[in-house]
Amino acid sequence: MSFESSIRGFAESALPAMSHPRYYLVLLCCLLASRCLAQQPLKLWYAQPAATWTDALPLGNGRLGAMVFGGVSQEHIQFNEATLWTGRPRPYNRPGAAQYLPQIRQLLAEGKQAEAEALAEQHFMGLKDHEESYAAAQAAWLQRVRAVPVAQATAATHAWQPLAIPTPNGWESAGLEGLDxxxxxxxxxxxxxxxxxxxLTLSLGRIRDVDFTYVNGQLIGTDEGISKKRRYRVPAAALRPGRNEVAVQVLNFYDKGGLIGVKEKQPVFVVYPEGSAPETGVPLSSSWQYWVQDAEPPLSPSYQASYQPFGDLRLDFSSAGAVTDYRRELDVSQAVARTSYVQSGVKFTREYFASAPAQALVCHLMADSKGKISLKARFQSLHAQAKIYRVDDHTLALAVQVRDGVLRGVSYLRVSAKGGKVTVTDTQIQLENVDEATLCLAAATSFENYQDATGQPEKLVAQALGRSQGQAYETLKTAHVADYQKLFQDFAIDLGHSPQEQLPTDQRILKFSPAADPALLALYVQYGRYLLVASSRAGGLPANLQGIWNEALTPSWGSKYTTNINLEMNYWPAEVLGLAACTAPLVQFIDEAAQAGQATAKSNYDAPGWVLHHNTDIWRGTAPINA
Known part of the structure; x- marks a missing residue:
């Protein structure tokens, strides 16, 4: 359990205790004296690699973000670029919306909520992307995928793969990310x-989005919508003695899909005699099989765009043997992450940071014996349109194109090494028996501004790596730390110390109480400051719902900008905690929203000035959404 994944439980335990007046007094004194207090050691550290994405350590330079897992045999670095989103510059405002506003208000005044929502959805809400072409495209697609006979669709000749059911967070959580x-x-x-x-009754819980359910080739039911629990009658004539087959065609148009189950005490995936209790039935196996019939449904209409992951860097190491003295840490005072361990008598150390001066993610690999570093570095990406290729003798590239939008991105990975051998192919970079190595990763997209997506990412990444080429690792690190500390070092907080500080961070959280570990509260404050510096720097975009970090093609709420509270929350402590410079992207965002919002004020309210409703995205859509 990491600091990130445990933060909610920690806050719930800490905040009630901090409601006592003496804690407010202590915090006030600390704030007033912040410039003259000695800074405590500010490190999150763990005695094991990250098991999940939320356990990984976040890095960021305001534009590039990374989550570092710290694996031994394989390092995993998932990375983002702040301008890689779905969508495109387009009209967001519905023409003539203002003329329906009086009628919507009247319906609400009469208590006719449903009628008001229906009218608003049709005539007042913003325009959805693809809404004009979707109905015809969806009908044609449905006709095509439903035309396949069930006997053919369930034949053993397909490449059936195992899938554990249910998948409460969609089949994306089972490794099928991005599948519609x-x-x-x-x-x-x-x-x-x-x-x-x-x-019999067949219970399948909830399904996203549409299902056609068969028993032994006979259709027994179909339904649509996540809120509906599927319980279908299976006539006796459809059954046969012994083994029976249940087959479900799931049609998922957007977001998460699959058999997601339902939270209730009685069995969900079960078959039982009609009129009997589910508890008397035969549970269906959790081990199902699946095959993908068609992964190209028409693009679903959407009010706004979603923030996207860029790619993953995998480092596959050749070293083997038992591992001791493992440590994974994030030095918040320097914005540097480290992984170290001893394997077969050799101490291996990796350092990572996201440099604003170099505009690159940097990973430095060291060993205390020469010639001990051998690995294969390779790119991966969730984007269906992704290409990996060789640039030169020291550089590998990843190019991606988002599925639902115009933006494309390019990332270059360049390696410099001492000793040994470096080989670059069209799929990987291989290091053999090197003494030490530095990997620099740059990424950029075709986003220019919210009205222009014609940029040249190849040129930008080449320029970024050109600035750092030939520089020694220590030079890159020194410049990074100096740049970061210009923002970070103007604030300090000291709430006291205790022996708990010697424990790994995940153990400190589990054992936390304000009296036993006051330094964890100070680390909590400084970690929050670190995250804002990492995700919001002058010249870039403001921190979105997930800062700058996102691993999913369909993140919660699009990982966009929820402007009725969440965007503001990102910046609440900025000026109080010495990070006024980090608000520059927010100020620019407000200025751009004001420009875009003038058209919305006119179209929706026939009013002067500007308006921004409760959500927006990289394209500065300001129209109302979600009636």
Whole structure:
């Protein structure tokens, strides 16, 4: 458990105690004296690699973000570039919306909520991307995927793969990230002899979005919508003695898909005689099989765009043997992460940082014996349109194109090494028996501004790596730390010390109380400051719902800008805690929203000035959404 994944529980335990007046007094004194207090050691550290994305250590320079897992045999660095979003510059405002406003208000005054929402959805809400072409495209796609006979769709000749059911967070959480379309799933159950000749009920919980459910090739039910629990009658005539097959064609148009189940005490995936309790039934196996029939449904209409992941860097190491003295840490005072361990008598150390001066993610690999570093570095990406290629003898590239939008991105990974051998192919960079190595990763997109997506990312990444080429690692690190500390060092907080500080951060959180570990509260404050510096720097975009870090093609709420509270919350402590410079992207954002919002004020309210509703995105859509 990391600081990030435990933060909610920590806050819940800390905040009630901090409501006592003496804590406010202590904090006030600390704030007033912040410039003259000695800074405590500011490190999050762990005795094991990250098991999940939320356990990884975040790095950022305001434009590039990375999550570092710290694995031993394989390092995983998931990275983002702040301007890689879906969508495009387009009209967001619905023409003539203002003329319906009096009628919507009247319906609300009369208590006719549903009628008001329906009218607003049709005539007042903003324009959705693809809304004009979607109906015809969806009808044609549905006709195509439904035309396949069930016997053909469930035949053993398909490349069936295992899938554990349910997937409460969608099949994306089971490794099928970004999958939309038509997917077939199947399992079997054995019919008890006592049930022969009886009608049964098949329970499948909730399904996203549409299902066509079959038993032994006979359609027994279909429904649509996440809120509906699927319980279908299975006529006795559709059953056979012994083994029976359940097959479900799931149609998922956007966001998360699959058999997501339902939270309730009684069994969910079960078959039982009609009129009986589910507890008396035969549970369906959690081990299903699936194959993807069609992964290209028409693009679903959407009010606004979503922030996207860029790619993943994997470092596969050749060293083997037992590992001791493992440590993974983030030095908040320097914005440098480290992984170190001893393997087969050799101490290996990696340092990572996201440099604003170099506009690159930097990873430095060291060993205390010469010639001990051997690895293969490779790119991965969730984007279906992704290409990996060789640039030169020291550089590998990843190019991506978002599916639902115009933006494309390019990332270059360049390596410099001492000793050994470096080989670059069209798929990887291989290091053999080197003494030490530095990897520099740059990434950029075609985003120019909210009205222009014609930039040249290849040129930008080449320029970024050109600035750092030939510089020694220590030079890059010194410049990075100096630049970061210009923002970070103007504030300090000291709430006291205790032996708990010697524990790994995850253990400190589990054992936390304000009296036993006051220094963790100070670290909590400084870690929050660190995250804002990492995700909001002058010249870039403001911190979004997830700062600058996102691993999913369909992140929660689009990982965009929720302007009724969340965007403001990102910046609440900025000026109080000495980070006024980090508000520059927010100020620019407000200026651009004011420009875009003038058209919305006119179209929706026939009013002068400007307006921004409760959500916006990189393209500065200011129209109302979600009636």
């Amino acid at each position: 379309g038509a997917v077939w799933l199947k399992t079997t159950f054995d019919l008890p002899t006592a049930w022969v000749g009886k009608d």
